[in-house]
Amino acid sequence: MAAGTHASQTRSDDRLQIGAHTLASRLIVGTGKYASYELMGEALALSGTDCITVAVRRERLIDARGQNILDFIDTSRYTLLPNTAGCFSAEDAVRVARLGREILLSLENPGADWVKLEVLADTKTLLPDPVATLAATELLVAEGFQVLCYTSDDPIMARRLKQAGAASVMPAGSPIGSGQGILNPNNIRICLEYLKQGDPDYPVIVDAGVGTASDVTIAMELGVDGVLLNTGIAHAADPLQMALAMKAAVEAGRLAYLAGRIPKKLYATASSPEAGTIAPKPR
């Protein structure tokens, strides 16, 4: 009884704080690669998220049907998180961040003051360019942006980005869209240790690589504050079912992290009492 009360209190208070933003869900969901905007809208709703990422692109060169994603998103329901995807230099990332902010200001969306920074190194790996990412973080922080920084799972780089003023460091579990899950949980652990040292509330988000629900749960059980994903839902055979699965997974992982897992042991430990068993039949 007491345990149940404790769990429900934990859940209701369990918000994700990133800079000035408080999110009800620890799942941040991307809006790319859905078969249709209608499907996207339904999947977002089922995922339970209240924060969605968007990209900035030239007008009318993307959607031949002339549809605009903004006609399919309730901008009063979601905090938009504009990204700088597709940028390969710090200068371009700053330009795209400013353009995204301008649109979000017009929409009067609270996401106007933050950005998901992506500065990529090449198109094959989509790995971040660490030097340019750090430079862009410094420039954007100086312009007053709250920078959520996509990076590799390198703990040293993570620390440098936090020192540069990133509002959140977001290590990749594995390459973007690869669905390989958390390839190096030990690096994520060290990132968490470094980033949260003396600053336990500093938000760390696993961004990229999530393939299915268990990947999300594993990330959350490591102690990250949230997970950002896109392809895992958008390209699932049934994106709506997967949206529900991801919602459950992020909650399960968070609860398990808060609950504190048992240590792993090499040998068995009986769950039933060892005393009081009946006399064995003589053999």
Add this chain to the structure above:
Amino acid sequence: MNILVNGAQHDVPERTTIAALLAQLELTARHVAVEVNLELVPRARHGEHELREADRLEVVTLVGGG
């Protein structure tokens, strides 16, 4: 005069403002952001900012992304 909008040539009258261009392109001003020669021009200035020959514009909106 000729200007470049998202990489394509456009012939527009002298002293065309950004607001006039967006209207001509039938774009929803609230959904786009405009950069002229690599510098963002805030929406509040679209009505007064007059374009010049050979200006290079980026007119962007939000799309799906992760």
